[in-house]
Amino acid sequence: MLDKICTNIEIRSPSDVMRLERLGATFPTRLSFTRRLIRLMHRESWKINCKKFDLNDDGFGVALYEVVTSKRIYTLICFSHYLSPELRTDRVIANHWDATFVLFDGIPNQTDIERLSKNVPKQEAGRFQKTELVISRANKSVRLFAEVIKSLSKGNQPDINMVNSVGYLMRTTAVYANGKFGLCDRLHYTDRSELSHPFQVEMLIVYLIRLFTFDLVDHIAYQIDKKNSVNLNRDIKRHLGIGNATGLGMAPFLISHPVLIHNWFYAREVSLQKIRSINEVGINKLNHFIGVSKKAIQHAKEWLVSDEFQTKRNLILIKEMYKVLDLAENKNFRYKNKPWNYLFSKASSDFGLECQELLLSLLLEPYPEIIDEISEALEDRTEEFLDVNMTIGQLKEIIDENYKWALDIDFNDPKQNYHFWYYSKEKLEPRRGIRGQDLGSEKEMRITIAKDVNLLRKVLNDVKDDLSIANFVMVNSNFRDIACRVQIGSKYHFSEIRDNIISNSCKPVDILRGKLAFFGASKFDPKSDLWTRITMYQGAPLNDEILSSDVDDWCFPIKPQ
């Protein structure tokens, strides 16, 4: 865990930060995992090259991309398939995809590739070994892929507005790692500096898939017209990321990994606290902030979504960000005491959540010397166990202090006990049902923290304060798990989403945005309360740009001119 720092600016309270509404306004920051990975690639001079591109004229076949890090080699194996239109669905329920991928630990031999060619296309139905780190699959964007090829094959670049409105050539629908389907367990690579950071192996495969999509369109366009076709322009490539459709599958993760989640949010809040504590702002730092803020405003203008609610929020965000910019550009701004704190306090009191959270992200940008070190300490290396020496009196105190938000919920109110979360038999993925209407509530997932704490506290009313937890759980073993959870919450204050995730007002898409922003996702495009489209790596450097000096200057990408 990060060391606490002494400063007169207080860290934001978990009661404010860990609310669903605020999670649903999160933006990526310098701490985000994609940003950190690109910085690592640059720092260690990684080399990423296509080693094999055995695709037919239509773009179907096998391609290999080799990643040479300072210590090891990894290989992306891509299987590009024909997908008939009736089988095309981008949902997680699909069984066939345009392309399937595996990230191999080392250099695969022919036997490996043959074995994987039989398993990777099956995804969840395949079996894998510890040499395989991640599997994924992606579909071509129906809106953009064919249009780009059509333009390139005729010697033209695609319409940039169309490119911007979609943002990607392919969209992944799942990325699996950490032992799923026999894949390598995370614990086998946590001692590797390049993969120890959270979700780095998943972020790496997504980055490599993005490179494949560029080579794929160039290849198909060339095969259509070898004489007149052109490659996709470098600036347009940079403006294209990888799409992703994320639904409920990701939501319970934030609840079932409390220490990890604490580390992420605590790191972000400490970062903000440090920046707000800066007494004087130099002109270069101010100019950096103003520059990136202008870019962010333009980015928000180019952030096109069909969701009416998000569209309204974006319009308000742009309006408020102009006001933030006015404040920062005022000639007296730099001479205020703790200017960044002034700015953030003003935004917190006068502006909406989207603006506050975007401002947080922008404030971290000019300070790599402070933030990037913090971004290196986000993994969870602890093992938390129930402290059975604690007394019931102490446990009661912790609950009353840290879980008031849970105790205030009346679970006898049907609205507060409305949903249940379960695993679907078909896809082994989390789903959400309505209690009393949908089947399966008796198989509810064990993620109802607020409800369980509520019940525990009621039971503890009748238990003597001096009893040890060991003796309590000996008789009440059903509370063993939640008692441990409460203890974790007392040590890791940002470990809980402080809202009721089974109420009728809970929007899982808020949980998703909170997590995806830490990944580095942008252009959130909510399609319902349950799922969202996003773009990853939009604006990120290409593989042959990793060594350039401005490698980290890709946040809030805007359309190339």
Added chain:
Amino acid sequence: MIVSLNEIQNLIYRSGLAVKLPAGVAKENSFVAVRMFREGFGSLNVFVKAFNSLRKTLSVNFDVVKASEGNFVPMINKRRLSSLLVSSSVCDLLTLFEENDKKKIIVKKIDEPLILFFHILQLSKKLNRDFKVSFFLQNNETNFLISTYEGIYYLKENLFEEIDADKITIENFTKQNLSSDFNGLNKGNIDFFLEDEVWLYFSKFSDSLLVEDSIKSRIHNAGSGLNDND
């Protein structure tokens, strides 16, 4: 089949929930299953036996009154003590011991002693403390296993195959007292092999927690409609 540790953990955790183990107890048993594999015990057969015993009520929970005095016995006479249910509580009481405590915990008629032993091994790591586990066998022979932060020490190599003790005692131990007759157990291969029938046995429990999809749930419970091509 080759499996990952994550799969083993999920399989035992979800199977535990399926047979109504409390969530915390199911979770700790799943960590123990992983620990067994990491220590080279490439089998979950003891868990199969323990699950069978519990489901058929051949094994039951412990007598709480006696347990609070450090004496774990089955709550019903002529039944075995469920290792799945008792092990966490045994470890809780061991945690309450001071390091120089001379007290012993007694566990009688446990169904699968090895499961309890691996719980204690987990505890050794957690507390950075050593414990001596004595197994009193039916032929009046006694064997010992030493559980330490670093791993397992044993006197008799094939002990693990024949642990079937009517009585087990657990007490504090200082590794400095370890005689040269004891050997450290080597950790096994990094490949984790699970017999197909064991995988299927637990998958059946684990899958019983899954909810059948319906047309309605396919459309509404995961996100939007059936097709969202873009």
